[in-house]
Amino acid sequence: MPANTKYLNPSFWPRFSKITAAIIGGFIVSILFHLAIASWFDHVNVIITSTYSSLILWVGLMIMAFLAKSGWKIWGIYILISIILAIVIFYGKALNPLV
Amino acid sequence: MNKRTYNILFHLHTVSGIVISVALYVIFFTGSFAFFRDEIANWERGHTVEIAEEIQLNFDETFQEMSNEKSLYGRDIELKHYYNEQNIGVNLGASKDTLLSKEKAARSFYYLNTKDKTTTDYVSSYSLGEFLYRLHFFAQLPHPFGYYLSGFVAFFFLFALITGIVVHWDKIISNFYVFRPMTKLKTVWTDAHTALGVIGFPFQFIYAVTGTFFMLKVLLIAPTALALYDGDDKKLYEDLEYTHPEFEFQNTPLKSPVSINALVQQVKENWKGFKVNEVHIFNYGDTGMHVSVSGNLDYKDKINGYGYTIFNAADNSIHSVKDPTKKTSYLDTVKGIFYRLHLGDYGGYGLRIISFILGLIGCFVILSGVLIWLTARNKKNVPPKKKKFNEAVVRYYLAICLSLYPITALSFVLVQVINPAGMSLLYKFYFIGWLLITIFFIIKKDNYLTNKYTLLSGSLIGLTIPLVNGFCTGNWIWVSYAKGYDQVLFIDAFWIVLSIVGLLIVGKLNVNEKNKKSKN
Numbered sequence: 021m022p023a024n025t026k027y028l029n030p031s032f033w034p035r036f037s038k039i040t041a042a043i044i045g046g047f048i049v050s051i052l053f054h055l056a057i058a059s060w061f062d063h064v065n066v067i068i069t070s071t072y073s074s075l076i077l078w079v080g081l082m083i084m085a086f087l088a089k090s091g092w093k094i095w096g097i098y099i100l101i102s103i104i105l106a107i108v109i110f111y112g113k114a115l116n117p118l119v
Numbered sequence: 120m121n122k123r124t125y126n127i128l129f130h131l132h133t134v135s136g137i138v139i140s141v142a143l144y145v146i147f148f149t150g151s152f153a154f155f156r157d158e159i160a161n162w163e164r165g166h167t168v169e170i171a172e173e174i175q176l177n178f179d180e181t182f183q184e185m186s187n188e189k190s191l192y193g194r195d196i197e198l199k200h201y202y203n204e205q206n207i208g209v210n211l212g213a214s215k216d217t218l219l220s221k222e223k224a225a226r227s228f229y230y231l232n233t234k235d236k237t238t239t240d241y242v243s244s245y246s247l248g249e250f251l252y253r254l255h256f257f258a259q260l261p262h263p264f265g266y267y268l269s270g271f272v273a274f275f276f277l278f279a280l281i282t283g284i285v286v287h288w289d290k291i292i293s294n295f296y297v298f299r300p301m302t303k304l305k306t307v308w309t310d311a312h313t314a315l316g317v318i319g320f321p322f323q324f325i326y327a328v329t330g331t332f333f334m335l336k337v338l339l340i341a342p343t344a345l346a347l348y349d350g351d352d353k354k355l356y357e358d359l360e361y362t363h364p365e366f367e368f369q370n371t372p373l374k375s376p377v378s379i380n381a382l383v384q385q386v387k388e389n390w391k392g393f394k395v396n397e398v399h400i401f402n403y404g405d406t407g408m409h410v411s412v413s414g415n416l417d418y419k420d421k422i423n424g425y426g427y428t429i430f431n432a433a434d435n436s437i438h439s440v441k442d443p444t445k446k447t448s449y450l451d452t453v454k455g456i457f458y459r460l461h462l463g464d465y466g467g468y469g470l471r472i473i474s475f476i477l478g479l480i481g482c483f484v485i486l487s488g489v490l491i492w493l494t495a496r497n498k499k500n501v502p503p504k505k506k507k508f509n510e511a512v513v514r515y516y517l518a519i520c521l522s523l524y525p526i527t528a529l530s531f532v533l534v535q536v537i538n539p540a541g542m543s544l545l546y547k548f549y550f551i552g553w554l555l556i557t558i559f560f561i562i563k564k565d566n567y568l569t570n571k572y573t574l575l576s577g578s579l580i581g582l583t584i585p586l587v588n589g590f591c592t593g594n595w596i597w598v599s600y601a602k603g604y605d606q607v608l609f610i611d612a613f614w615i616v617l618s619i620v621g622l623l624i625v626g627k628l629n630v631n632e633k634n635k636k637s638k639n
Contacts, residue, residue: 022495023130027123051342058347064358067343068453071332074339079278083285086131087124109346118358119349 029091037091045098046081050074052105059112120289132282135275136488142257142272144485144520146330150255151478152527154463154471155613157203159248161606163534164205165592166234168606171203172415172464173394176233178379182403184236190223192216192404193368198231200396203606206230206244215368215402245542247534250549251527256334259546270334277327284320287313305494312487315480322477329461360450363399364429364439369407377432382410386428390444392417393426408432415455416443418465423447423455468609482520489516517569518560524577524621526553531584531614535591571628578621585611 029035054070054077081098088094152159161168169175176198185191195212209231214224229238257265287294295317298310332339344352356362379398387393395414402408409431416424426443430436447455459465463474493513497506530549534540540548560569588611589595599607 022133022492023126024122027126028130047338051339055343055346058343063347065449067347067355068359068450070343071336071339071453071457072328075274075277075328075331078274079281082278083128083131083282086127113347118347119351119354 034091037095038085038088039091041088041091041095041098042082042085045095045102046078046085049081049098049101049105050078052102052109053077056105056108056112059109059116063116063118120285125286128282128286132279132286133492135279135282136485137492139272139275139279140485140489141516141519142268143276144482145257145523146255146269146272147478147481147485148520148523149251149527150326151475151482153248153252153255154475154478155610156248156252158606158609158613159251159531160202160204160246161604162588162610163246163248163538165594165604165607166205167602167604168203168205169603172200172418173396174198174200174207174233174398176207178383178398181231181236182379190214190216190219192372193370194400194403196400196403198398205232205234206239207233209238215405216370242542243539245539245545247530247540247545250530250542250545254549256330259550266334270331270338273327273330273334277324277331280320280324280327283316287317291317305491308487308491308494312484312491315487316484319477319480319484322474323481325460329457332457333461359454363401363411366401366407366409368402369405371406373404373406373408373433376404377408377410377435379410382428382430383412386412386414389428390416390426390442392420393424393443406433409438418459421447422459422465423452425451425455486517486520489513514564514566514569515561517566518557521569521573522553522556522560524573525580526556528577528580528584528614531610532580532587535584535587538591571625574621574628575625578618578625581614581618581621584614 029038051070051074054066054074058066058070085091085094085098157168160166178198181198182191182196189211191211191214193214193216197208197210197212199208199210201208207230209229211227213226216224229240230244231238253259256269259265260268284291290313294310294313298314299306340352340355344350344355348355353362379400383395383398387395393414393416395412397411397413399411399413400408401411409429411427411429413425413427416426418424421443424443425447426441428440429438431438463470490513493509496509501509526549529552530545533548534545537544556573560573563569585596588607589598594602594604594607596608596611598604599611
């Protein structure tokens, strides 16, 4: 104690990419994940569930991002997942319109 | 767990914890007091509320009196029980009667005292209970900055909780009973931090999740409204059943008046133990008039017993019903349980006292975490400049956090000496007082002294609170006991117990100090 620095990122860009991937990327993936489910299944129950599960998933994704080897790589993965989820939402919305 | 994962998570726990520590301490400390928000408000006013969670009012008489002052015709009127106070909220919507002048038809909101029928606005009914409750989510900062700040603090608290429990996971059982108070200071803090952290984990986890939801729900709801509802958030709130239905204004007055009392009575007779906490009237006095009577079953019978009946007043028929005695929907369960779990208001005083203690344990875990942070960095290989900086950080942190206790106690004295203290005096007194005490202890440069004297002064002031209350209002403990003023009695007794516990700890500190001195 404190944490051994050889496992941590001392320089700016690796740190920056990980922190942004964790907080912003994690948030986007978590929200899109819940929207994707809501667009296909019982949307009211999924939305009200997301009020707590999206927070917990967000924290999980934050931890994943910090554990990743490279910040840019995890950004890439999160963006890729987001695109796939966005396509799922697009078709889900077209087939089960709410408005 | 491999070494890399362990060290990264450990670092995340440390950094997120130290960044939010002061804000989180304020949230926990004032939040613990906020469990007794309603008691504090009633204590301050010398009021008592016999029946909780329900509107106690002669509705017909109230509407009669209201209509003497203002035309009620064509308005949406909502009477709502917010807190266990004598005050209920009255929301008068704008009249839809186009013949009225704009001034006469304007909307308004005020509080109505159900006992003496006086009315007050928000600022003039501001109480210390409300102040502490709102400080708990930084509502005194400009809106919505304070809400978001507290929301993000709660969210990073969740992050710190989860990383903390994962880091500690391998030792969770073996270290559960480990407490080594006689060894060096760092192990004392570590043992206390981990043991109490693990015990408090489920409690704190629930508060972190629900708290984040309350303050950051915009973040969660906005994307849903945009993506799934094409920006139609009204439809979303309708789907989540957060809104009342809408009824059209017919512009023809009802022939005979409607007795709201009778409708409320009908609902109460229908469901045993149903407590009406909201009466919402659509288009008052119009043929389009509807009356919604909603509330909850007694928490003793059912924790999620939300229900309502909407009456069509013109033909005295029932428009729609949600039966609280039937199986609660998943939607209502989630919506209700968030508040019940966070407010801890479903189990009487016992539950709230336990929650208060767990809240203070939370405060202790935060401070012990900060102290671990310092002692772990108090090593020979740390450059002296850095060491000085670390020490200053902790000195400031401790001074800010620990000063809350005496200034809170002092505010309880203030609101009895100057009663009602009012919003602006309360703000000035609390924040300036807090600042002065903090500066005093920062200048003193002694964490041990800060700890001891905040505890001592807070407890001594705390002991005087029931006396000051007795002198100023005549509500001595035995008087409020005899009169059955439960809330007043509770706060007086609460401060006596809290102060005695505080003084016992100070006594213990003194004994330890003497032992140390005699050893040297």
